[in-house]
Amino acid sequence: MPQPTDFPVDATAWSAFLATSVDAGLETGRELIARLKDGSPRSTAEVLALWNDTDIAIGTASARAHLFAEVHPDAAVREAAEASAQAAEDLLTERGLDHELWQVVAATDDAGLDADAARVREHVLRDFRRAGVDRSPEERERLRALAQRCTEIGLEFSRNIRDGVRTVRLRPEQLAGLPDDFVAAHPAGDDGLVALTTEYPDMVPFRTYATDAEARLALTREYLQLAYPANEPLLAELLALRAQRAQLLGYADWPTYDTEPKMIGTGAAIAEFIERLDGLTAEPARRDVEQMLARFRQDDPSVQAVTSADNLYYDQVIRREDYDVDSQAVRQYFSYPAVRDGVLATIGTLFDLTFAPVHAPTWHDDVAVYDVTDSGERIGRIYLDMHPRAGKFNHAAQFSLTPGIAGHALPEGVLVCNFPTGLMEHDDVVTFFHEFGHLVHEILGGHQAWAMFTGVATEWDFVEAPSQLLEEWAWDTGVLQSFAKNEAGEPIPADLVARMRRADTFARGAWTRRQLNFTALSYGLHADAPADLAAYTAAVDERFGPYAPIPGTHQYAGFGHLEGYGSAYYTYLWSLVIAKDLRSAFGDDLMNPVVGRRYRDAILAPGGSADAADLVERFLGRPTAFEPFESWLAEGA
Incomplete structure (x- = not known):
């Protein structure tokens, strides 16, 4: 065993x-x-x-x-x-080679x-x-050198982001608008100033609640400078080397090479996908941003544009004023321990699994360990490394520890996030469900005989779909009421969840448009590497927005997906289209055990042993369709 x-x-x-x-x-x-x-x-x-x-x-x-x-x-x-x-x-x-x-x-x-x-x-x-194994010895040696250098650059690029945390120091009054627990956790230092970092537990609440626009801008500007200038020459070199590799292998460009084994099939198809979404999102995004700008001008009549320093703040202001959803009131129902236990219980019920706590040494005392059992049999182990610390990966992702092999190795996966230890934003809860989707895919798919197909080894542009589907459970009234409780033990009210769902339709066009911006940047940089990264990024911002750029920033230097996903950031929107279609199979009951088991067996358990399109068709009984995504997007119109 x-x-x-x-x-x-x-x-x-x-x-x-x-x-x-x-x-x-x-x-x-x-x-x-x-x-x-x-x-x-x-x-x-x-x-x-x-x-x-x-x-x-x-x-x-x-x-x-x-x-x-x-x-x-x-x-x-x-x-x-x-x-x-x-x-x-x-x-x-x-x-x-x-x-x-x-x-x-x-x-x-x-x-x-x-x-x-x-x-x-x-x-x-x-x-x-x-x-390129069939190339000449000289070409193979060149391909080997290029690949090795790309790996070196990728590791250094990621390390610079991980270690490049920045700090701003603000006057205590500049924390106006922040929740009391946040303010209490950030006392002034000996110089009378409060230190805030670009790590998510500081940055996201501050950008969401701080009433001081200049302070929001100061922290956002630092975040958009992560790993700059160190990563600029590294990214330029990486783009050039990837282009050389593709051309040596007989492909027109890196996206053409990279997409060959993916669902989308061709680099040109990414461009077509971008154009299709451009047409669907341009007008809804424009309306969303205009509404934010109008509300911003009530506070400051001189303001000319909404930037990424402002969108989270005015998104929650509009949701509070127009949809009666106070994000700070919502937070009281989401303490980290309760959310953790609730996510585990929800996924356990949905997929007929048990998560049993284990006391075992790991790499850090913060890490929680659980055995995953099915009908009393251990089928995997998971590790939750969920809070920030110095030198740690500073986003949210699932990592494999031990790829599972039937009869040989137990699948072990690690969830690495940067959540607060106390009260969480509802967006954090959504992220928890999303990343846990990767984790349960790693475990349930990790029982293949062939290592090539184990765990989440599906086509890379499908891998986000199961996780994006699980985000839906973070919006379900019954699911939330099972664990989302305030200090008095009262569950989150059903009418509040209903208002949250209505409010979530606001700025859906702008959110999708921002994802499209990242998609176009990821694709365009690789399709034809520009001489001036900043100028090219500005051109993408000019076309896709939806928010005005912040002068003097270099967000591409801290855009970690350019290393890991390369030209394939489109994956998130491509997978979202599929996820919205998968959601339709659950109807009005997300906790339907029959559908949950069928989904587990058809989509998750096979790992990469079949093409993703075939897995989806087995589950839905038909090929995937675009219409559910269009309907979801139209809800925000």
Whole structure:
């Protein structure tokens, strides 16, 4: 029976832990690759089994290295893990360009293979081709060098964002409008000023509630300067190198190369998707921003535009005044411990799972551990690392710790967020459900025989859809009333949830338009890398807005998705279209156990063992449709 990971109890033992659980895995991967090339006669099934073993060894080592580079509290451990992550990526690059290894796999055939094994063989050969294994030795060496340098840049780019937290110091009166618990948690220092950082638990509440527009602007400007200027030359180099890689491989540009194995299929299809959404969102976004600007001018008649320093504030002002939803009143129902327990209970009921707390050592005392059981059998383990600290990944994401393999390894996933320890915004609750969607996908999909298909290993532009679907549960009255209670133990009123849902239709056009801005920036930078990143970003802002840019900022330097998602930020809107269609299957009862189980079995449990379009069609009984997304968008008109 596979067992979960044992972590060191002694902080000094982490170097040895990385050596045995990460570096040793990479060495095993190298040994298995050598075995595949040793000339021994092997059947196709035997070749693929050895290949799968290399995937398991390298994939597990890589997952752990990338995780600990982002979350370990010891900078020396983070640095060592980052070096191991680089080594893992380099090994995968070398494997993909190994001409002799390719010949071993190419000499096999799919006669007698079952469907999963045949799919593995097909994908391996596809990935060899996409790596450039059939190119000349000189071209392969150039491709290897380019890929290795891209990995180096990517790690440094992410590190600069993670470590680049900025601080502003404000007068205490500039915290006017903030909730009492926020003010109490931010006392003035010896200089009489209050320090606020660009970390989410400071930045989001401040931008949402601070009445002082200049103070909001000061903190937002710092946030939009994250990792600048360090990341500007890195991003420019990364874009150029990706373009070179694509062209060496015979593709017109990086998006054309990158989309080949994704649902969308072609780079040109991203451009078409952007144009379609442009037509749907331009007018609704314009109306939303005009309404914000009109309300802003009631406070300051001289103001000329709404920027990203203002939109969160006036969004909640309008929701309070026009929809009778006071965000600060809503907060009282969402304490972190209750939200955590509520999310676990909701997902457990929906998917017939149990989350049992476990007392076990981890990398930090803040981390909570749960075994995931199904009918009394442990099927995975999850880790919740949910609060900010120095040197930690400063957004919200799910990381794999141990990719699950049937009969070999228990799937283990880690939720890494930056939530407050006390009262949460409802937006935080939505994010919790979203990220937990990735986590439960990691566990339920983590029981494949083939490492290539385990966990969330679907097409990358589908991977957000299950998480975006789970956001719906954060808006359901029955779900919220099961855990959202104030200090007196009173559940959130049903009429308040109804008003929250109505208020959520406001600024839907502007929100979607802002996502479209990021989508166009991500795609455009990669389709034709500009000489001037700032000027190109300004041009995208000019077209898509929806908010006026803040002069002198460089938000692309802190746009972490440009490293991880590359040209594929469109994934969020593409997946949202699918998620809104998946939502239609639940009708009026999100907690319907029959539909929940069918969704679990059809969408989550298969992992990447089938094309995402086929998984969706199995669940819906038809191909996915665009109309539910259009209807959702129109609700805000």
